[in-house]
Amino acid sequence: MLILAVVALAALLLVMRNGFGELVVLSVGASLVLAGRYAPGWVQIWYAYLLTWLLLFSGPRSVLVLHRARRRGAVGSDADKLAESTHLPALFWVLAFAAFSLWCALKGAVLLLA
Template structure:
């Protein structure tokens, strides 16, 4: 990465600007295996023992819907992220077709995909890139989020990324980026399990993404639950391999 005039690069791959440190850009630093293991265990604890994993997963889930809608030409009207781990995305466009299908399918595939892509970047030492891309994603999602809890959650996450990327030591960037990647990888399978429980409790008529895909494709909702589960588990395994063996 090229630094502005007067910049220099340290041996550990940290780019700094002379006359004061304005940014610590980790571009070639890979974490020891111990960091990947400990952050993975911490993320697993958060996913299993608190609501924060579900809430962050919900934000990325709804962000997946919104991004897919935008890319396929649909109008994104509003996004809600709720404190109970739920959420909703309102879009406007054709009532059928590939655009709507991709918009609906992007929810449960969003967090696992973010997790495995983050793991890939981290495995090649691009630590700061993970934090920067996450910040851009949160800013974009904040622009269309309309409920108070969702806005506070996104602003809080954005603030944490700014603190980690600009004001924290290099090791803090490393640990935080790995923790976030693990959180996405592990929350994906959990959200699909919650989807299965909700559908089973409602007799399969919960109005979930799987049920909407069933209406669009005439393929039973249980197939889409299994597809989401397979994709999230593959991403979790692939991401874990990338992080632990980086």
């Protein structure tokens, strides 16, 4: 899991345009490599759990950020593009994103806690 996360971060680094974001991605990638190479097994497991929980909570949080941005008048989001394509209001798509991300977080939490 840690190696897959390093590969995903390397792919993310290819499309990043923000210097601070690149620094964060590089530092997290370095910590993953160090943990995978030198940390004992129990530390690797806890690190993998930590990353999984962070990813589970980031989905619903991203939907909240999208909703707040739309309330302030931002346009051009995925919800706006889907609204143009399907003629359903963008709020419908934001709510659909929220429902799906909360469902995924719940299912993931059940799997992690079982």
